[in-house]
Amino acid sequence: xxxxxxxxxxxxLVLVALAAAVALTLAWPQLPFARREGEPxxxxxxxxxxxxxxxxNARLGMEQAAGELRAEVRIVTLSAENDAAEQARLxxxxxxxxxxxxxxxxxGELPAGPGAPVITLESAGGAASVCPDNEALGRALAAxxxxxxxxxxxxxxxxxxxxxxxxxxxxxxxxxxxxAGAQVIETAPEGEGALEAALAGTDAAAVxxxxxxxxxxxxxxxxxxxxxxxxxxxxxxxxxAAALERGSLAASAVWSDFAAGYLAVEGAVRTARGEDWQPQxxxxxxxxxxxxxxxxxxKLLFPVAS
Numbered sequence: 001x002x003x004x005x006x007x008x009x010x011x012x013l014v015l016v017a018l019a020a021a022v023a024l025t026l027a028w029p030q031l032p033f034a035r036r037e038g039e040p041x042x043x044x045x046x047x048x049x050x051x052x053x054x055x056x057n058a059r060l061g062m063e064q065a066a067g068e069l070r071a072e073v074r075i076v077t078l079s080a081e082n083d084a085a086e087q088a089r090l091x092x093x094x095x096x097x098x099x100x101x102x103x104x105x106x107x108g109e110l111p112a113g114p115g116a117p118v119i120t121l122e123s124a125g126g127a128a129s130v131c132p133d134n135e136a137l138g139r140a141l142a143a144x145x146x147x148x149x150x151x152x153x154x155x156x157x158x159x160x161x162x163x164x165x166x167x168x169x170x171x172x173x174x175x176x177x178x179x180a181g182a183q184v185i186e187t188a189p190e191g192e193g194a195l196e197a198a199l200a201g202t203d204a205a206a207v208x209x210x211x212x213x214x215x216x217x218x219x220x221x222x223x224x225x226x227x228x229x230x231x232x233x234x235x236x237x238x239x240x241a242a243a244l245e246r247g248s249l250a251a252s253a254v255w256s257d258f259a260a261g262y263l264a265v266e267g268a269v270r271t272a273r274g275e276d277w278q279p280q281x282x283x284x285x286x287x288x289x290x291x292x293x294x295x296x297x298x299k300l301l302f303p304v305a306s
Contacts, residue, residue: 041071041101041272043265044094044116048082048107048160054212054237055105057303058121061261062103069269074099081213084108084162091118101268108162119267121260122211123165127271130263132282134165137234137253138172138210144251144286145206145232146180152205153183155229159195159214161188169210169234196221202229206250209233212240215252219243236287241301244289255284258303 095115118126215233236254243249270277
């Protein structure tokens with residue numbers, strides 16, 4: 001009798017185990033951790049520009065990270081430059097569409113609760129941020145201009161007033177210049193041709209720009225109009241490297257955009273998997289025309305995904 005009861009108990013335990021296994025198999029695809037292991041993480045990258053050409057090197061890094069870390073990256077641009085309202089709408093749309101994590105280069109203040117975790121580039125904010133120390137960058141750019149001893153006012157250009165990162169760079173540069181006794185002028189040009197007009201109409205001896213698209217546009221305007229002010233900018237894009245080589249750009253604050261893009265996608269994947277992740281600020285340097293042919297700087301300016 002005892003043996004029969006024991007056999008019946010074992011049969012019951014086996015049936016329960018089998019039922020549990022079937023239930024777990026059916027539920028497995030819906031479990032968050034299982035989905036992360038079995039499927040790529042969907043990452044939507046929302047720029048603050050209309051074409052994203054100034055983020056080309058960062059995109060290379062994103063693509064490499066996506067291939068190594070099982071992520072799918074979708075790049076989204078705006079219909080109007082630096083439109084914070086449109087960017088906020090797109091963040092909500094991408095989250096609703098099914099993106100696991102958003103990587104955002106903020107055009108303005110981030111919306112509350114967009115529906116997915118946010119990793120930011122350029123500005124601090126969101127679940128984690130990939131950017132240089134923006135205050136240190138602004139001071140370093142001001143120091144580069146002061147080394148050249150501008151004989152006149154210094155014009156500071158805030159090309160993206162809604163960007164916390166750009167504004168922090170400008171504020172730090174302004175403080176450093178004023179501490180050194182320089183006369184400082186600020187401008188925030190808006191609309192097509194506004195930056196060129198501002199540069200053409202200034203009597204400044206030096207002009208500081210704090211993000212890549214404005215740096216490119218200022219260098220192009222200087223060459224086109226034969227403008228006198230020395231330009232100090234930010235970025236390591238192809239046009240910026242060419243402007244440094246030609247001398248139309250006196251110096252640029254640069255870091256590895258490739259590394260920034262890679263880290264952003266790595267952070268997105270880790271965040272989607274529930275891991276704690278926060279990178280160190282990106283290391284930057286001030287690059288002048290005579291520096292661009294050094295091997296390390298060539299890799300920085302012209303990265304190649306492996």
